[in-house]
Amino acid sequence: MCCVTVIQSQDGWRVNYPQTDVCAAKGSTVKISCGYTYPPGIRYSDIKDRFWFTKEKDGEPVDLKTDSEYSGRVKYGYYKRTLIITDVRESDSAEYKFTLMTNKTGEKYTGSPGVTLSVTGLQVQVRRSDSTWLELTCHSSCVLSGHPEYVWYKNEKYIKTASSLLxxxxxxxxxxxxxxxxxxxxxxAVYGPQRPSVSASPSAEMLEGDSVNLTCSADANPAANYTWYKEHEDSPRASGQIFTITDFTAEHSGNYYCEAQNEMGRSNSTLRLITSSGKSHSFFCSLTHYINNPTKEVTHRKRGL
Structure with a gap:
């Protein structure tokens, strides 16, 4: 953030902005201020209006208090020198200027350039500290003023106020x-992959030589990455949500493990494919679920012919 007072002046008119770049978190309240002076011969009573604006209509600035996009969210303080915007949105990111108008026809002065407001949403960044701990930090796309501290919640309940969290x-x-x-x-919220959903398509009877798509999906933030393994094999068979097996044969039968993983954790599910003798085969699907601790499992079974 710039903290140097910038003065715009012309013919004795002067507008100064203590800050020309302001960063704010989405949903917070922002205050933007200025000071001004006017030339000799102009009295305070000669200034008929003064306000903040971001847009012009027919060459004239539009008072923010009349702008429908800011309805109910804009207030002026200290003789309109302070602009207060509540519940700021990312669409509020713009250049804000202060203008003065006198009783004389067409006479006005605008402090330009004005103050640039950047509104940012907050994101939790995850960094693995070691094998035991994760460090969470609250991040914005621009530098917030001062030394911000963040309020942390776990499962929608307040836990502490701190710059980061282990x-x-x-x-x-x-x-x-x-x-x-x-x-x-x-x-x-950030969280590890939830119970993955795994499926095979087609799930009905197929002829040998056909293809089958195995699909894995898990709710997670950050988004999960997917890896497919076959039982008793160390190397992965595929990566990505969909694993396609072409020219399906009896040798392809067995357990296929889908692992969903992000910075917060991992979760596994198993899909069992069994072929029958002859030209066609049937599926026997067994879904096994692990979250972080492989000793905990939940099994769901269904049979299709």
Whole structure:
């Protein structure tokens, strides 16, 4: 953020902005201020209007208080020298200028360039500290003013106020944050992959030599990466949500493991494919679920012919 006072002047008119670049968290309240002077011969009573604007219509600035996009969210303080915007949105990112108009026809002065506001949403960044701990930090795309502290939530409940957070790498909880001292919106929660859903298509009877698509999907933030393994094999068979087996034969039967993994953890499911003798085969699908601890499993079975 720039903290140097910038003065715009012309013929005795002067507007100064203490800050020309302001960064704010989405949902918070922002204050932008200025000071001004006017030339000799102009009295205070000669200034009929003064306001903040970002747009012009027919060559004339549009008062933010009349702009429908800011309806109910804009207030002026200290003789309109302070602009207050509540519940800021990313669409509020713009250049804000202060203008003065006198009783004399067509006489006005605008402090230009103005103040650039950047509105950013917060995101939780995950970094593995070691094999036991993860470090969570609340991140914005621009530098927030001062020394911001963040309020942390676990599973929608407040836990602490701190610049960062250490959590167990085996945690299955959801963590989010927002900027302390504001009414800003919380960041999206981060969490490890939930129970993966695995399926085979087609799931009905097929002839040998046909293809089958194995699909794995898990709810996770950050988004999960997927890896497919076959039982008793060390090397992965494929990566990505969909694994296609072409020219299906009896040798392809067996257990296929889908692992969904992100920075917060991992989760596994198993799909069992069994071929019958002859030209066709049937599926016997067994789904086995692990989250972080492979000793915990939940099994679901269904049979199709």
């Amino acid at each position: 959590v167990s790498s085996a945690s299955t909880d959801r963590y989010s944050c927002y900027l302390g001292g504001s009414s800003g919106q919380r960041s999206p």
